Amino acid sequence: MVGKNPASESYLRIKSRYFSTLCLDSEVIRLPKNINECDLLNTINSLNTNSNVDGILVQLPLPGHIDADKVIESISVEKDVEGLSPGNVHAWAKAIPNLVPATALGVLALLKYYRISLEGKHAVIVGRSMIVGKPVLHLLLKENCTVTICHSRTKQLERHTRQADILIAAVGEAHLIKADMVKKGAIIVDVGVNFLDGKLVGDVDFKALKSKTSYISPVPGGSGPATVSMLAGNLLLAAELQKTGDNKKQKECLRHYYTNYAIVPDTNYC
Amino acid sequence: MVGKNPASESYLRIKSRYFSTLCLDSEVIRLPKNINECDLLNTINSLNTNSNVDGILVQLPLPGHIDADKVIESISVEKDVEGLSPGNVHAWAKAIPNLVPATALGVLALLKYYRISLEGKHAVIVGRSMIVGKPVLHLLLKENCTVTICHSRTKQLERHTRQADILIAAVGEAHLIKADMVKKGAIIVDVGVNFLDGKLVGDVDFKALKSKTSYISPVPGGSGPATVSMLAGNLLLAAELQKTGDNKKQKECLRHYYTNYAIVPDTNYC
Numbered sequence: 001m002v003g004k005n006p007a008s009e010s011y012l013r014i015k016s017r018y019f020s021t022l023c024l025d026s027e028v029i030r031l032p033k034n035i036n037e038c039d040l041l042n043t044i045n046s047l048n049t050n051s052n053v054d055g056i057l058v059q060l061p062l063p064g065h066i067d068a069d070k071v072i073e074s075i076s077v078e079k080d081v082e083g084l085s086p087g088n089v090h091a092w093a094k095a096i097p098n099l100v101p102a103t104a105l106g107v108l109a110l111l112k113y114y115r116i117s118l119e120g121k122h123a124v125i126v127g128r129s130m131i132v133g134k135p136v137l138h139l140l141l142k143e144n145c146t147v148t149i150c151h152s153r154t155k156q157l158e159r160h161t162r163q164a165d166i167l168i169a170a171v172g173e174a175h176l177i178k179a180d181m182v183k184k185g186a187i188i189v190d191v192g193v194n195f196l197d198g199k200l201v202g203d204v205d206f207k208a209l210k211s212k213t214s215y216i217s218p219v220p221g222g223s224g225p226a227t228v229s230m231l232a233g234n235l236l237l238a239a240e241l242q243k244t245g246d247n248k249k250q251k252e253c254l255r256h257y258y259t260n261y262a263i264v265p266d267t268n269y270c
Numbered sequence: 271m272v273g274k275n276p277a278s279e280s281y282l283r284i285k286s287r288y289f290s291t292l293c294l295d296s297e298v299i300r301l302p303k304n305i306n307e308c309d310l311l312n313t314i315n316s317l318n319t320n321s322n323v324d325g326i327l328v329q330l331p332l333p334g335h336i337d338a339d340k341v342i343e344s345i346s347v348e349k350d351v352e353g354l355s356p357g358n359v360h361a362w363a364k365a366i367p368n369l370v371p372a373t374a375l376g377v378l379a380l381l382k383y384y385r386i387s388l389e390g391k392h393a394v395i396v397g398r399s400m401i402v403g404k405p406v407l408h409l410l411l412k413e414n415c416t417v418t419i420c421h422s423r424t425k426q427l428e429r430h431t432r433q434a435d436i437l438i439a440a441v442g443e444a445h446l447i448k449a450d451m452v453k454k455g456a457i458i459v460d461v462g463v464n465f466l467d468g469k470l471v472g473d474v475d476f477k478a479l480k481s482k483t484s485y486i487s488p489v490p491g492g493s494g495p496a497t498v499s500m501l502a503g504n505l506l507l508a509a510e511l512q513k514t515g516d517n518k519k520q521k522e523c524l525r526h527y528y529t530n531y532a533i534v535p536d537t538n539y540c
Contacts (some may be wrong), residue, residue: 069364090356093363094400120425128411130364137407137419141398144423144431149407153414155390160416 001059002040002066003033007193008059020229022044024235037066041074048076054239057231077251078241081234087266092135095142097259099234104135106226107168107189108143109261110217116166116187118143124160126177126203132191136168157181179208186265188216189221191223233258271329272310272336273303277463278329289497294505307336311344318346324509325351327501348511351504354400362405365412367529369504374405376437376496377459378413379531384455386436386487388413394430396420396447396473397440402461406438420422429449439473449478458486461493 001008012028019026031040040062047053056079062068072080077087083099091098111118123145127133131147140147150160152171158181161167166187169177182188187216192203202219209216217223237258244250282298289296297332301310310332316321320468324453332338340349349355353369361368372517381388393415397403400482403419410417420430422441427452440449445466453456462473479486487493507528514520 064399086357086360089363090359093359093404120423122430134363135407138404141419144421146418146420146424148416148418150416151411151414153390154416155392160392251503 001028002031002035002062005061008061012059014224015228015231019232019235022232026234033063035066037070040066040071042243044071044074047067048079053079055079055235056135057081079238081231081238082131083135083234085129089130092138095138097255099238100139100259101131102136102231102234103132103170103191103227103263104139105230105233105259106223107132107191108139109226109230110189110223111166111187112189112261114215116215118145118166120144120146121165122146122148122163123166123168124148124150124164124167125168125170126154126157126161127168127172127191129170132168132170140166140168144177165184171191171203173203174201175203175205177204177209179205182209182212184212185214186212188213190217196203230261271298272301272305272332275331278331282329284494285498285501288408289502289505292502294502305333307340307387310327310336310341314341314344323349324512325349325505327351349508351501351508352401353405353504355371359400367525369508370409370529371401371405371441372501373402373461373497374409374502375491375500375503375529375531376493377402377406377461378409378485379496379500380459380492381436381457382502382531386485388415388436390414391435392416392418392433393436393438394418394420394434395438395440396424396427396431397438397461398441399440402438402440406440410436439496441473443473444471445473445475447474447479449475449482452479452482454482455484456482457484459493460487460489461532462489463494500531 016026016028029043031043034263040239044056047056056075058071060068062071072084073086075085080088080099083092083101088099092100092132118140120129124142125133125136125147128151137147137149146152148160150157154160161177161181162183164186167182168191170191172192172194174196188204188209190202190204194201200220206216237254240254241251244254271282273477286298297365299313300370301313314368317326326345328341332341343356345355347355350358350369353362353371358369362370367462388410393410394416395403395406398419398421407417409418418430420427424430429452431447432453434452437452438459438461440461442462442464444466458474458479460472460474463472470490476486476488507524510524511521514524
């Protein structure tokens with residue numbers, strides 16, 4: 001964590017609390033806002049080579065003078081619990097199970113937990129970020145969904161969202177998805193994190209849509225806890241991957257095991 | 271090239287001929303079909319470290335006893351003119367200009383050459399391969415298209431294809447796309463390579479669709495030459511990237527320059 005940011009502090013608190021309920025050690029390294037890039041890269045490098053550290057997560061956003069991409073890409077591929085280093089992006093784009101952004105895994109975890117059949121469904125994703133939209137797209141493709149990806153420059157968004165069997169909202173605009181933009185019986189996972197009149201709300205108008213959908217995830221209490229749970233899964237996977245050395249077969253087994261999207265059941269942490 | 275395959279031989283001939291018209295040296299290394307993986311990896315490694323070699327392309331398919339992924343991933347990221355190594359996949363998934371699969375670049379090159387506006391258009395891709403479907407998806411997203419990706423498990427394919435402003439067919443099934451599956455005025459790029467009654471044909475029923483579309487690329491003579499042209503562009507980019515050493519700014523400039531999808535105009539090679 002570099003500098004201070006109230007939202008980031010809150011995320012870190014939730015993650016640390018959940019990790020401690022699972023008896024996973026975590027430590028927050030707080031660095032000054034004016035740290036130079038080289039010092040930050042050195043910090044990460046020392047964590048990369050520290051055998052007591054199994055996973056590294058750089059809490060975004062970083063101050064403007066630091067090249068965030070360079071920092072994220074410096075994390076060792078097998079400690080990259082955010083799944084954003086080149087080796088991991090290559091893996092999820094290719095549909096090889098591996099360390100995948102936890103928010104994207106959380107979306108799949110929710111769908112799998114409620115035994116929602118994905119094969120052949122039309123999924124519409126609103127948002128094309130590297131931490132949600134794009135990895136969710138590849139995960140859903142792997143599950144044989146037909147996938148449409150929309151974004152801020154999409155024309156007639158409602159024309160696309162109305163066709164969705166499964167709608168993933170991950171754009172960061174409070175209540176963007178209204179009742180008339182979704183077909184009856186659709187399944188919605190809301191990944192949005194927005195503040196409206198001081199209240200945390202999602203990208204979906206939950207109240208208006210609740211009775212129209214088959215399943216809809218609330219904000220807070222839906223995608224958020226699933227994300228934290230998947231982050232813990234990523235940490236366990238990262239720890240085990242590092243133990244296997246060069247044993248490719250064992251690595252493959254581990255990756256398959258950890259990408260069954262099982263949410264740890266006792267989630268009374270938030 | 272490992273072993274013999276008539277289609278691969280034909281691709282190699284076309285590529286070699288085009289490269290020689292551009293005064294680019296190319297050499298085909300033919301290896302026996304029963305070569306072991308280790309020897310093939312050693313061959314690639316010696317090309318990786320040979321400063322006279324600017325680009326490496328492994329002509330697929332490889333014999334079944336060889337792990338094709340491992341071989342492709344062993345190519346140095348800056349000599350990987352096919353754009354399939356982890357570093358390059360990361361780049362195209364993140365919309366950073368770089369070495370991108372030539373067939374995917376060829377699709378964009380055709381659209382750009384005919385000055386087809388992409389912003390806000392609905393593009394439908396049929397096919398989810400790593401060499402066409404997925405990279406084209408990311409290239410079109412970068413151009414602010416809304417993108418739907420369909421594949422062999424898509425239900426009611428025609429429901430999706432009929433909505434396409436731009437349709438990219440890259441599935442490898444002769445004449446899969448029929449006249450009633452496309453709306454009037456659509457733009458079609460056909461990447462299919464199939465043989466029907468001994469004739470090379472695309473995934474699109476060209477004759478039936480010609481009068482219905484605004485633009486449609488033929489097979490042969492459409493995506494194929496564009497691909498070879500883009501491969502030459504990738505080789506030039508690879509050569510220049512290697513000269514720049516660690517100069518990040520210069521690399522960025524080069525990548526931007528080479529990803530303007532300019533087709534070399536004199537394409538009388540096939």
